[in-house]
Amino acid sequence: MHKNYRYFLMVAHLGSIKQAAEQLHISQPSLTSAMQKLESDIGVSLFHRRSKGMELTEYGKMLKEHVQQQQEQHNQLLHRLHDMHQREAGKLKLGTGDTWWELFVREAVSQHLKQAPKSSIELEFGNNLSLMHHLVQGEIDLFVGHEIRHLHERCRVQFVPLLQDREAVYVRGDHPLLKRNVQSISEVDASYPLIRVTPDHARHSVVLADHMKSQMGISSDVVRSTYNVDSFSASLDILRSSDAIMPYSSELSAWMMQKGFKTLFIDENKLGNVGIYHKLGCDDEKVLSMIERIRQRV
Known part of the structure; x- marks a missing residue:
């Protein structure tokens, strides 16, 4: 998964640049810059900047759903590859x-x-x-x-x-x-x-x-x-x-x-x-x- 997408999911989940930066082990300015670049590349605003933190816009909610699906598909692929390897080894x-x-x-x-x-x-x-x-x-x-x-x-x-x-x-x-x-x-x-x-x-x-x-689920004893x-x-x-x-x-x-x-x-x-x-x-x-x-x- 693209690095900025991973960063985006963390910010979307925590609603805070500071907390997300701590979890990702990067500086706040680097994370802020990454989110700004992502918005620039897509051409829409992904967050409402509030005094209490970051809130997803409707565009942001749509992107979050898409990125989560990508993440799930990637994890499923890794699981299948690992499973294939184990089965070749005798599983x-x-x-x-x-x-x-x-x-x-x-x-x-x-x-x-x-x-x-x-x-x-x-x-x-x-x-x-x-x-x-x-x-x-x-x-x-x-x-x-x-x-x-x-x-x-x-x-x-x-x-x-x-x-x-x-x-x-x-x-x-x-x-x-x-x-x-x-x-x-x-x-x-x-x-x-x-x-x-x-x-x-x-x-x-x-x-x-x-x-x-x-005919599935049909029962004569109702x-x-x-x-x-x-x-x-x-x-x-x-x-x-x-x-x-x-x-x-x-x-x-x-x-x-x-x-x-x-x-x-x-x-x-x-x-x-x-x-x-x-x-x-x-x-x-x-x-x-x-x-x-x-x-x-x-």
Whole structure:
């Protein structure tokens, strides 16, 4: 970033030539001269000189917004360059859902770190669409999650199947519904809230085929209260302290029981494939090694 732009942002932020000069470790006359030159080059006044300090004009506010955007883009570029360098040196960026981390991804990562103790690893937790978005953007190398139907053709990815699971509905250990023979959510009274763990967000719909985007967020249960929670841990806290019900993978039923929760029922009709997504044609040895480690754990 141009030196005078950096100076300008500091003056705009502090509203004082004196304080900005101290922060920038330059003299006040030098900073004043730099701001005058910047105004001369642009051809407009950037500041109102008040007795209490410097106040941005409308031109100054517009320039501040522009320079801040430039600064953010520059920082993003530096981050991407640093990340690229680390990945060339062996850094692995892995995405996963909380269920798969608890069941087998944790062990695969532990083995990876034991065999390559000096390597770097970055973990990204989230739902399928967000992780797919990160994969397509090149922000992660692979992720473990459910198979996503109707992906957009621009998503050049490959799916390695691992297992199949069903949707279970969990409740706290002393939930009143445990006294009933419930077999589907439609049989549960609408007074019991529904917890949706890490739900999909519209901003990640770019990975879906166009005809699927309009269906995101549509729910047939418009009466029941819904808690959309982006944290698995927070979802469990809510489940433990309320009468809510929580649909989640049946593969986690034993783990949930250890934590004091009960399986209300398992929906045999909601069957999903779980596997590993990676870029199509991937030949990165560290990615292929991690895929094999995960497959062995499953």
